[in-house]
Every structure is written in structure tokens, then in C-alpha cells.
Amino acid sequence: MKEYTISPRRSRMVLSVVLASFLTFQMTDCFIEEKPKEKNIEQKPPTPDAEAERKTRDKRIETEREALSAWMRANTWYPIVPAAAAVVVENDAVVFRETVRCEPTKPFMVASLTKTFTMLSILQLVDRGIISLDDPISKYLHVDFENSELASKPISIWHLLTHTSGLVEDPNPKLAENNYPFIVPEQKYPTGFRFNYCNQGYNLLGFIVFEASGLSLGDYVTRNILVPLEMRDSMAPVTTRGAAGVECSLNDLTKYIFMFMQGGEFKGRRIVSRRMFRKILEESVEGPSSKYKEYRGICFRIWSVNGRIYSMHHAAHMPGAGGFMQLFPRHRCGYVFISNPPVYDREEFYGYYYGLKSRLMQFCKVLMNDTFDPVSFQPDRPTVKQLRRFVGRYRNENNDTYVDIELHPSGYLVAVKSYTGQRCMITPTSLHTFVYIYPGQSEKGEIYDFVMKRGMVIGLGVKEGYFVR
Incomplete structure (x- = not known):
């Protein structure tokens, strides 16, 4: 070097x-982008149904705003969280803003x-x-x-x-x-x-x-x-x-x-x-x-x-x-x-x-004006049939170690490491990423990332390194 x-x-x-x-x-012209001028379009007055829908939506937003503000004030406990600030925006407007023990600046x-x-x-x-x-x-x-x-x-x-x-x-x-x-x-x-x-x-x-x-x-x-x-x-x-x-x-x-x-x-x-x-x-x-x-x-x-x-x-x-x-x-x-x-x-x-x-x-x-729910969103997980694509032996090309991936009769994957003898159930977090949660843990664990190229599973990444199928 x-x-x-x-x-x-x-x-x-x-x-x-x-x-x-x-x-x-x-x-400053280097930052500014020309925008086409908007044509004057005559605005039609809202229909009674649209107006009622708008009022209902506004009421729901106000209810949510009050509940969220109350939750932040009640749960931002000192000294665990000395200060906190949150904002929700829609289009180009702020629809919610709350600070606890601080200013927005x-x-x-x-x-x-x-x-x-x-x-x-x-x-x-x-x-x-x-x-x-x-x-x-x-x-x-x-x-x-x-x-x-x-x-x-x-x-x-x-x-x-x-x-x-x-x-x-x-x-x-x-x-x-x-x-x-x-x-x-x-x-x-x-x-x-x-x-x-x-x-x-x-x-x-x-x-x-x-x-x-x-x-x-x-x-x-x-x-x-x-x-x-x-x-x-x-x-x-x-x-x-x-x-x-x-x-x-x-x-x-x-x-x-x-x-x-x-x-x-x-x-x-x-x-x-x-x-x-x-x-x-x-x-x-x-x-x-x-x-x-x-x-x-x-x-x-x-x-x-x-x-x-x-x-x-x-x-x-x-x-x-x-x-x-x-x-x-x-x-x-x-x-x-x-x-x-x-x-x-x-x-x-x-x-x-x-x-x-x-x-x-x-x-x-x-x-939102559709059925999408960000609170309950979950990425797709593999079916038992799809789990079979990961089964096999994955070898480290630089030594004689390997990881065996097995399909348990109950319908989940088991990883077996030759170099530790460890045998553990791995849980999917997506269609090709799995995690082993250590006993006593709630979210952190060991990642098992299956590598795909052209639709085929070709390898496995774990904390010890990369293993080829």
C-alpha cells in the first residue's frame, strides 16, 4: 500500500x-427546472356527496391528530426519551406536527x-x-x-x-x-x-x-x-x-x-x-x-x-x-x-x-384512499413447495466446511453447520432471506441469505462467509 x-x-x-x-x-438557474404553465381550468363546485366525504375525512384526521398528540405526550418518558419530534405530511402540507420537551427548530x-x-x-x-x-x-x-x-x-x-x-x-x-x-x-x-x-x-x-x-x-x-x-x-x-x-x-x-x-x-x-x-x-x-x-x-x-x-x-x-x-x-x-x-x-x-x-x-x-394498510404490510413468504428450492448442501470453497439446508416434515427449513454441529430452525422474512432468532431474543438474530442468479439458487451467505451450492 x-x-x-x-x-x-x-x-x-x-x-x-x-x-x-x-x-x-x-x-441558481442551475437548480431551477422549467415547468409548463398550467392552463386555467374552471373549477366545478363539489357535489353534496363529495363534500360529505371530505368532512368525514377531515373529522377522522382530526381524531387521529388528537390521539397521536396525546400518545406522544403520555409515552415520551424522561430519561428514556428526553425529547422527541414527529411530523406527518400530505402533498405539500403538514397535517400533523408534535414535539415533546423541544422546539421544532x-x-x-x-x-x-x-x-x-x-x-x-x-x-x-x-x-x-x-x-x-x-x-x-x-x-x-x-x-x-x-x-x-x-x-x-x-x-x-x-x-x-x-x-x-x-x-x-x-x-x-x-x-x-x-x-x-x-x-x-x-x-x-x-x-x-x-x-x-x-x-x-x-x-x-x-x-x-x-x-x-x-x-x-x-x-x-x-x-x-x-x-x-x-x-x-x-x-x-x-x-x-x-x-x-x-x-x-x-x-x-x-x-x-x-x-x-x-x-x-x-x-x-x-x-x-x-x-x-x-x-x-x-x-x-x-x-x-x-x-x-x-x-x-x-x-x-x-x-x-x-x-x-x-x-x-x-x-x-x-x-x-x-x-x-x-x-x-x-x-x-x-x-x-x-x-x-x-x-x-x-x-x-x-x-x-x-x-x-x-x-x-x-x-x-x-x-390513503385505497385498501393498502402500511401497519399490516407483510412481504410474501415462501410456501412449503417453494422451500424445496433451497434444500441442499452449500460448501465454502476455501475450506472443507459446509452448511446443509433440510426441509423438516413440519414444513420449515433447518440449517446444519458442519463446523459447529449447530442445528437450528430458520424463519423466512422474505422469499429468499431467513433468520435464526437466538433464544431470548425478539428481533435480532443470524441472517441466512440465499443468493439467486437468473432464477436459480446458487449460494448462501451466513456470518461465517459465503457458501456455494
Whole structure:
């Protein structure tokens, strides 16, 4: 490995990019998109039935608003949750807003929601032709991240964005040797084969933003996202990393959610192109087709029904922060809440977190005019017949270990690891992802991800590595 420096050629490129970024903010026309003028259409008065329906809907919204406000005031217990703030929006209007022990202008740490700002930064640089989603990350970071034993293709910017790089979180992080300012995580799975959430992978994206633009991630986010969105209470400090560090108020998160609901536009300013916004919603790894589906796009978890996008959402969890953002594009509504629990990984906070999330979803259900119910949405699970496609032996090509997947007579899958002798029942969370819940746990467990290519099951990803069928 060589010393981490910026080459003279890259220095000249950085200077030109900084100048271009400066000019972008001086010339606001670069953000503004021409819109066709609306024709004057005579508005017909509402029919009696429509007026009665509107009044009934307004009454339901008011009832839901009062109940949600009362719930937040009663359940935001100090010191488990010192302060909390929530908002529900529909079209371009706020239909609910509540704060407990704070003002709507108070900045909160938004934890992993920072990843959505990092994502937008990368997509903007792609829009401007400075980088490509297909660029190998070694082009900017000058380090080989690929595990030669896996013989997989190079890790690209797309793979980091979609958590499909195969890199895994280092539980005892340390900086790489030779003065690299970032952690070099281990690649445990072949590139592009499976989803594996990796904060350290998103931190690498923050350094790519710096290499490509000449601005620290915090400065880039401030100039190119916070300022255009008029997020005046928010900040992206110089210490901001790709996975965390941005702080936002409820008022500003409201503007942020409006931008996503408008497909990447805010007050006529295009923050990210329509083409890049559509990329956010693409599936990152292959999975079986189904009516009710949950998958990972860029950064967001997506719900679809019959191939149509119904929800995009992302959580925010870390010490001092807990929240959730969820948008329902087809219904043009959504919500976000944020709080500051000193300790988030405890039953008392999770009870509050899931209780508030379900009530905000219920509020959005009142705003919807169809049968879709976000509270009860569940992705399709495999039938007993479909479970048979996963049965077989999966071998690690670098040693003699294997995992056997068996179909139990009672109609569920059993995983048997040769190297531990462990035998456990695995429960489906989607059509190709399963989990083993440890005794005494309610949600966390060991993931069993079956890898599909061209409709065939070809491998299995578990915590010990990748196994080939």
C-alpha cells in the first residue's frame, strides 16, 4: 500500500470541481427546472356527496391528530426519551406536527439518516459527470478492498451505495496501515451477491465525495443539500462521516421529506435528477418475483405491490438518536420522527419506537384512499413447495466446511453447520432471506441469505462467509 496522498492530476481536477460547485451556487438557474404553465381550468363546485366525504375525512384526521398528540405526550418518558419530534405530511402540507420537551427548530442527531445525504451527494456527482456508479472504488481510495480468495469482480460505487460490496462491519475498528484515514473492512462475500448492511462501507463513500469534489462530506452536504433545501437549523459538521454525523431539526426534516416526495425536487430546485432518483428505487440484488415484496434499493428499504412502489423508508439508530422516515409515493404522504435516547438498544426505547412508528403509519392510513394498510404490510413468504428450492448442501470453497439446508416434515427449513454441529430452525422474512432468532431474543438474530442468479439458487451467505451450492 502506498501513502494516502492526492496526485497533482487529481489536485487540478479538485480545483476545477470546487470552482464548478461555487458557480452552481452563484447561478441558481442551475437548480431551477422549467415547468409548463398550467392552463386555467374552471373549477366545478363539489357535489353534496363529495363534500360529505371530505368532512368525514377531515373529522377522522382530526381524531387521529388528537390521539397521536396525546400518545406522544403520555409515552415520551424522561430519561428514556428526553425529547422527541414527529411530523406527518400530505402533498405539500403538514397535517400533523408534535414535539415533546423541544422546539421544532431543535437539531437532533439523525444517525443513519445521514446515509441518505451521502447517497444524494454521490448521485449529484454522477449527475454532474464527475464520477460514475460503475467506477471501482479503488480509483478514488487507492486501496484494494477485494478478497482475492473470493475471485469476485471489483467493488464499485454502486455496490457501496446498495450495501452489496460484500464488505462486513469490523466490530473492533482501527484505521488501516500506512496512514489511510479510513477503515478497510474485510470482504467476506462476493461482490454484488448479497445485501449486508455496512456502516464502514458508507464511510468510504464520504471519502469518495472528498476525492471527487475537493470538499469534505460535511462541506459538500451543507453547500449542495442543506442550503438548496433551506434547512437552516441543520448542520453537517466537518466530522460528518458517510454513515452518521448530520444533525437536523423537525422543521428541516419536513423540507427533506417534501423533496423526496417530489422525486428529488424542492421549490423548483432539482436536488437530484429524475434518472438518479429512479436508481434509488431499483432492486440491488436478484430475488424471486412476488405480489407483496420488500427489497433494498439505494439506501432505502422498499415495499412494492404487484411491482408498484408503495413505500420507501430508512431507520435512524445510534446512542443519542432514534427515529424513522417513511414515504408513501403513490399516496403522496409520509412521516418522520426523531428522538434522542441516551441508550437506544433497550426494551423500553424499542417499545416507544415501534409504538410511535405504528401510530404514525396508522395516521398515514387515514390519509390513503385505497385498501393498502402500511401497519399490516407483510412481504410474501415462501410456501412449503417453494422451500424445496433451497434444500441442499452449500460448501465454502476455501475450506472443507459446509452448511446443509433440510426441509423438516413440519414444513420449515433447518440449517446444519458442519463446523459447529449447530442445528437450528430458520424463519423466512422474505422469499429468499431467513433468520435464526437466538433464544431470548425478539428481533435480532443470524441472517441466512440465499443468493439467486437468473432464477436459480446458487449460494448462501451466513456470518461465517459465503457458501456455494
